[in-house]
Amino acid sequence: MSENISNDIKLPTGEKLVLSSSPHISANGNVRGIMLKVITALLPAAAAGIWFFGLPAAAVIVLTVISCVIAEAVWCLLAGKPVIPAITDFSAVVTGVILALNLPSAVPFYIPVIGGFIAIWLGKQVFGGLGHNPFNPAIVARVALLIALPAAMTIWSPPRGMDKDYPAAELFFGSVAMKQVKQGKLDGISCATPLGIMTDTEKITDTSDRHASAAAKHNFDRINTPALLKKYFWGIRPGCIGETCIPALILGGIMLIIFKLINWRVPVCFIGAVAVTSGLVNFFFPGVTPPPLFHLFTGGVFLGAVFMATDMVSSPVTNRGCLIFGIGCGVITSVIRIWGNYPEGVSFGILIMNALVPLIDRWCAKRPFGYIRRKEV
16 A cells, blocks of 8 residues: 555544544545455456456356355354445455456366355455455465366466467467367367466576577577567466456556555566566576566466555555565565476465565564664663
């Protein structure tokens, strides 16, 4: 959240005695209004996902949202809490949309259901409900599903526009599936993601001679051509429903900044840290990882940086803390991508940094006005 006091915050005028605890400010916003703004910002990415992956993507989004709302209602019933206020503040809807955008469009129907209950029960309510969760609930669910059901979470469908004329099509589809692709049969066919191909590519660390050095520089040319980068940027690549279209995610981020719901330092530092880390490794060891643009345009860097790392409950409250948090998320993401066993590290990076937020806030807390540190005797 931004430290700047917005225009809608009202301060006491002095015309009457105000008896209240600090901080002595109030705002007209409420949870429901905030969540509706977040949903509005999520619409471009959701619409792009439905455009590229079709009705299956829409079904996953609807089923995940319904599962999250039902999970919220069931928990409130079991805990003796009011149900209607809990499900009408739209916080469960936001969690459901974000989780759905982190799922492949071809997941079995039980994945959104399980994910919805994990997100609400394990990621939110077990800690006390809205405002008390130390981790982003959607990330908790995605990581749990990825660890418990990796096969179901890695079924990637080709998006609209990915056909036999796609650059390096045989590399993404494989020789068997390519026969069906050439016949125009794309339904039911799975394919590889750019990050998956990068992980499966053998790293070249030996640059002792001229031939080895040349091989290292061209190690990732199959998945890092200008034509492919253009496709990646616009969203014509395999991946999760909401992570592929970069312009839609940027638009959503701009909307959140205009609504003053996020601190811009988190996404900027997140994305910048991924670019710098991958760029440095590529500069010194080009055979180990592709250049920065590949890392930015593939996977869920923009989705994670804009909509998950900026969660106002589980992110730092100070500007300096947001800088540290964003950089940490980006560095951990890059390390997992380059040297880890998982092709993607966005969710893990955010989850780890969420756990460090209390320490970051304590370290970056500003000194109260008039405070004088007592000297040790």
